[in-house]
Ligand code: FES
């Protein structure tokens with residue numbers, strides 16, 4: 001399988017939910033790189049390459065002691081800056097702490113997300129609008145590691161035409177479609193598709209959940225961050241921000257943050273309702289990505305065609321690879337969904 005593009009290592013990738021990072025080391029793989037995450041004495045998140053520099057034992061099997069992580073093999077201990085703090089049984093010369101250091105990875109924590117950047121040189125996080133706004137309700141949803149290619153997951157979430165089939169009856173229907181207008185906007189590092197439709201989708205979930213909807217827009221920020229916003233006559237109804245973290249070339253770990261304006265019922269109730277309705281949809285996409293991967297592996301490599309509904313075309317793959325694209329405004333075009 002094609003290796004992951006360098007753009008992944010050079011961008012901020014979500015490695016964990018803040019709430020999953022507590023008193024124990026957390027092993028995660030991001031962009032084919034094994035990491036260990038932990039919190040130091042001040043509660044700050046830290047990340048090291050999950051390989052003890054001494055004899056290469058995995059540090060993630062160790063314990064957190066005095067704000068550092070202790071390797072289970074000989075007990076060397078490393079601080080959040082990687083410096084070796086202790087070599088049990090020996091006197092550690094202060095001049096040696098850097099030579100014996102573990103390799104660190106850049107970390108930041110924002111709005112319940114622990115993000116890592118494996119290599120320097122990439123761009124910062126884009127402006128994500130309401131996703132962290134205090135006057136909104138938020139919750140995170142993650143289901144661990146999925147089988148599938150991150151690029152295929154990006155295409156899946158940006159593509160409305162699969163919803164009539166993979167989510168037949170839940171979001172839309174394969175047999176009863178409604179007219180929509182699709183347009184595309186792009187900047188150098190992002191692309192979005194906008195759906196304008198006069199009536200709600202035909203699936204039961206959409207019928208129950210959706211207040212009148214004017215439009216939805218789904219934007220891919222290079223390389224792997226997607227944000228979808230649904231808007232009604234009174235503005236935003238739902239915003240979903242998804243970090244599609246590539247784990248290996250054939251595995252990914254999606255983290256989704258759901259944002260709704262405060263006021264329409266308590267936050268916990270909205271979370272329950274969204275989880276209840278989306279559980280099945282998420283399972284269907286997860287299953288589809290795994291089947292797609294199986295078949296790509298059966299044939300040895302992907303070979304894709306662009307159809308008349310694939311308005312974003314090869315630009316999704318270009319952004320995923322970290323290439324800049326031409327700014328554009330295209331449409332609206334008439335379709336039925
Ligand atoms: S391998 Fe980690 S302390 Fe020896």
Ligand SMILES: [Fe+2]
Nearest residue numbers: 156163166285
């Ligand atoms: Fe889907």
